[in-house]
Amino acid sequence: MADIAVGTPLAAPLPRQRTLLVGTVFGTAASLMYFAALLAVYLRERSDALSDGGEWIPSSANMQLAPPTVAAWTMLMSVVTMQWAVYSIARDDRTHAIMATALTTLFGMSVVVTTSFQYTDMGLVADESIAATLIYVISGSHLAMIGIGLVFLLLMAFRALAGQYSSRQTDGFVAASIYWYAVVFVYVVIWTAIFVLK
Amino acid sequence: MTLTETNPEAEAVASGGETRPETEAVAAGDDVRPATLSSAPQWTPPTGLAGILSTGDHQVIGRLYIVFSLLLSVLALTLGMLIGIEQADIDGGFGVFGQANELFQVFGLYRTTLILCGLVPLFLGLATAIVPRQLSALSVAFPRAAAAAFWTWLVGAIAHIAATFSFGGLGSLEAGAARGQSVELTVLSLGMIGVGLLVGTGVIFTTLVTQRPAGMDLLQMPAFSWSMLVATGVWLFSLPVLLANLVVSWVDMRGADSLRFGGGDAPFEMVAWAFDAPQVYAWTIPLLGITAEVFTAAHRSSPKLFEPMAFIVGAFGLLSFGAWAQSFFDSADPLAQDAHVVTNEVVFTAFALAIALVVLAYGGWLAFNAYSAGQRPQITPQFALVMLSGALLTAAVVTGVLRVAEPALGVLREADGDIWRGFFDAMDDLEGSSLVNGMMNFAVLGALLAAVAGLFHWATPLLGRPLNAPLGFLSVLPLAGGAILVGATDGLGGFFDQPARPYAAGNPPYGPGHFDEIDALGFVEALNVIGLIGYIAVLGGLALVALNVARSLGGAPMDEPELGEGA
Numbered sequence: 001m002a003d004i005a006v007g008t009p010l011a012a013p014l015p016r017q018r019t020l021l022v023g024t025v026f027g028t029a030a031s032l033m034y035f036a037a038l039l040a041v042y043l044r045e046r047s048d049a050l051s052d053g054g055e056w057i058p059s060s061a062n063m064q065l066a067p068p069t070v071a072a073w074t075m076l077m078s079v080v081t082m083q084w085a086v087y088s089i090a091r092d093d094r095t096h097a098i099m100a101t102a103l104t105t106l107f108g109m110s111v112v113v114t115t116s117f118q119y120t121d122m123g124l125v126a127d128e129s130i131a132a133t134l135i136y137v138i139s140g141s142h143l144a145m146i147g148i149g150l151v152f153l154l155l156m157a158f159r160a161l162a163g164q165y166s167s168r169q170t171d172g173f174v175a176a177s178i179y180w181y182a183v184v185f186v187y188v189v190i191w192t193a194i195f196v197l198k
Numbered sequence: 199m200t201l202t203e204t205n206p207e208a209e210a211v212a213s214g215g216e217t218r219p220e221t222e223a224v225a226a227g228d229d230v231r232p233a234t235l236s237s238a239p240q241w242t243p244p245t246g247l248a249g250i251l252s253t254g255d256h257q258v259i260g261r262l263y264i265v266f267s268l269l270l271s272v273l274a275l276t277l278g279m280l281i282g283i284e285q286a287d288i289d290g291g292f293g294v295f296g297q298a299n300e301l302f303q304v305f306g307l308y309r310t311t312l313i314l315c316g317l318v319p320l321f322l323g324l325a326t327a328i329v330p331r332q333l334s335a336l337s338v339a340f341p342r343a344a345a346a347a348f349w350t351w352l353v354g355a356i357a358h359i360a361a362t363f364s365f366g367g368l369g370s371l372e373a374g375a376a377r378g379q380s381v382e383l384t385v386l387s388l389g390m391i392g393v394g395l396l397v398g399t400g401v402i403f404t405t406l407v408t409q410r411p412a413g414m415d416l417l418q419m420p421a422f423s424w425s426m427l428v429a430t431g432v433w434l435f436s437l438p439v440l441l442a443n444l445v446v447s448w449v450d451m452r453g454a455d456s457l458r459f460g461g462g463d464a465p466f467e468m469v470a471w472a473f474d475a476p477q478v479y480a481w482t483i484p485l486l487g488i489t490a491e492v493f494t495a496a497h498r499s500s501p502k503l504f505e506p507m508a509f510i511v512g513a514f515g516l517l518s519f520g521a522w523a524q525s526f527f528d529s530a531d532p533l534a535q536d537a538h539v540v541t542n543e544v545v546f547t548a549f550a551l552a553i554a555l556v557v558l559a560y561g562g563w564l565a566f567n568a569y570s571a572g573q574r575p576q577i578t579p580q581f582a583l584v585m586l587s588g589a590l591l592t593a594a595v596v597t598g599v600l601r602v603a604e605p606a607l608g609v610l611r612e613a614d615g616d617i618w619r620g621f622f623d624a625m626d627d628l629e630g631s632s633l634v635n636g637m638m639n640f641a642v643l644g645a646l647l648a649a650v651a652g653l654f655h656w657a658t659p660l661l662g663r664p665l666n667a668p669l670g671f672l673s674v675l676p677l678a679g680g681a682i683l684v685g686a687t688d689g690l691g692g693f694f695d696q697p698a699r700p701y702a703a704g705n706p707p708y709g710p711g712h713f714d715e716i717d718a719l720g721f722v723e724a725l726n727v728i729g730l731i732g733y734i735a736v737l738g739g740l741a742l743v744a745l746n747v748a749r750s751l752g753g754a755p756m757d758e759p760e761l762g763e764g765a
Contacts, residue, residue: 017339017408017409018408019339019340019404019408019409022339022403022404022407022408023339023340023343023400023404026400026403026404026434027400029434029435030396030400030434030437030438031438033434033435033438033439033521034438034439034441034442035442036439037438037439037442037443037521038442038445038446040527041442041443041446041459041526044527045458126449126453127450127452127453127454127455127457129457130457130458133446133449133450133453133457133459134446136449137445137446137449141445
């Protein structure tokens with residue numbers, strides 16, 4: 001069958017501008033600053049409460065370390081699968097890229113489930129103490145961050161399914177990975193500052 | 199069948215053959231997609247209101263930002279004027295507002311409206327329209343995000359103002375269920391403003407980083423673009439902190455009882471750092487870029503020693519980041535031996551002193567460029583405006599230095615308690631005084647002047663026609679004179695113990711009932727009357743600018759000159 005000519009000749013390709021990457025880095029930096037501010041308020045209030053000899057987290061709360069630790073390890077495992085996706089798409093291995101992205105999404109969802117379980121299990125009433133308010137604000141904001149990350153990952157996966165990304169254009173996956181690493185980093189900080197230090 | 203992105207006619211010509219008519223190709227059963235595409239009905243963009251609402255054109259979005267931010271600046275200055283009327287008769291009770299809570303609401307609204315609904319979006323509007331042209335780019339990096347940012351900001355601004363006037367405000371000095379819901383809406387809408395500004399900031403930042411033509415590095419960008427890069431970088435780190443403060447306040451408010459962040463005036467205290475030093479300087483960073491461009495254009499020269507200027511603007515940006523200086527982090531008892539009070543910290547003092555040196559260095563750079571040009575500047579409204587805005591910024595940083603003078607020189611007092619006793623006592627009294635308001639007004643109104651100068655400078659590419667120069671000169675006097683009066687009277691009032699927070703009724707040592715603490719009450723009231731005249735003058739100046747802009751938008755467009763030539 002004959003070749004079909006479409007449109008006018010393309011101009012020489014412009015250098016890739018990486019707008020998605022830069023935009024994602026901007027958004028990620030903004031998210032990190034948001035959590036830095038929240039944690040600053042949390043640690044400041046905690047320091048004040050403890051220096052006055054009072055309790056910080058109400059003794060009635062059942063703050064177990066196991067669920068957040070499971071979530072932290074899950075998040076850390078998702079770093080490997082996320083990087084696997086980037087590695088695969090850079091080598092035109094779309095099947096593995098999509099599989100790795102799906103796994104990362106699964107890990108992210110399991111963290112949402114773990115956090116939800118923790119909310120019901122720890123018996124912390126949001127307006128009972130300053131600590132409870134701040135813990136819900138910080139962990140709730142992180143859940144929102146995970147949600148945005150999951151949407152981002154799914155979008156990249158569907159685009160890859162449609163054949164959009166390849167070794168010549170990996171920006172979408174790299175951008176999603178940068179955001180996802182920030183999600184993981186923030187969780188590790190939350191795990192340390194809230195659940196380990198208590 | 200495969201698709202190739204080539205032009206058959208061009209290929210045929212290149213190979214020396216002839217092109218086959220489209221009808222022949224169809225007859226041969228080939229898929230001739232170009233014919234189908236070219237015969238498809240052309241999509242025409244919507245016009246009128248639908249066009250404005252759905253636009254992704256960076257020029258239109260920039261104009262929308264400018265028009266609405268100017269309108270909201272007028273509203274903010276009207277609120278300032280009302281506060282001025284209230285303060286013209288300090289010992290007469292709450293004559294205008296009726297009670298302390300209403301004054302408190304308007305006090306907060308003046309700040310949020312002037313800075314987050316007026317100044318910052320005005321700069322974003324200028325940048326949205328001008329930066330792509332300065333970079334020879336077709337548009338901003340994410341045009342639809344730019345449009346979304348604008349509409350988010352506008353809806354947030356309208357909701358914020360409406361909520362405040364519906365017995366809302368950033369916190370409340372009174373309890374009540376209806377008031378609580380309005381306060382929640384005020385906080386949420388301020389968050390919406392913050393999200394809109396953050397997205398707009400991201401669009402400009404990404405445009406500056408990614409849309410430059412090949413071969414143009416960051417230091418080869420025009421001064422305004424460079425200053426916007428620094429500004430958006432600082433705003434990137436500031437606005438999320440503001441959002442975090444608001445989220446904490448809002449969640450605390452939602453509980454049965456506000457524990458710490460959502461009750462009383464705590465929501466305002468949580469965000470007050472955004473209207474105080476050093477953060478207030480961060481909102482003014484583009485002033486430096488506009489001044490550099492207008493100043494060198496008036497001298498008909500290009501900027502000399504651009505790299506040092508870029509470094510100075512960068513240093514100004516670094517020193518103006520102020521999200522760390524939250525009074526909310528102060529110790530509960532500021533008089534305790536080991537109390538932490540941010541305004542007494544060494545780093546706060548060092549930042550105030552350093553930023554004054556940076557502004558001095560910037561003045562030196564301007565002087566060097568004037569000297570290098572070797573000719574007198576062409577006096578235009580924008581030149582007059584940038585010179586006066588520079589003077590106002592200088593006044594702001596000098597006021598900031600006065601504010602920290604006592605802690606800065608405290609080491610001398612520790613060495614000898616009797617040295618300069620009167621001077622130190624006077625400096626002691628400045629903390630918590632209206633000197634802080636003077637600094638904010640100097641900086642913000644100075645930046646507003648610079649933004650107006652930018653409007654004059656880029657009027658043709660922005661609005662289609664240059665702004666009227668005589669009308670421009672006419673607006674310079676009330677704008678600059680009024681801004682000086684507003685800032686100077688607030689600053690001077692601070693030396694006579696006029697409080698920074700006039701609504702703090704019943705909280706010693708300030709407020710009605712405690713005005714005995716104010717030295718020379720009659721003189722302070724006279725100062726406040728002069729300040730009130732200042733607000734009226736700035737409003738008059740802005741009205742003239744609005745008239746000028748309307749006149750320009752209503753006229754026939756002219757050919758656009760090269761950027762940098764000015765209007």
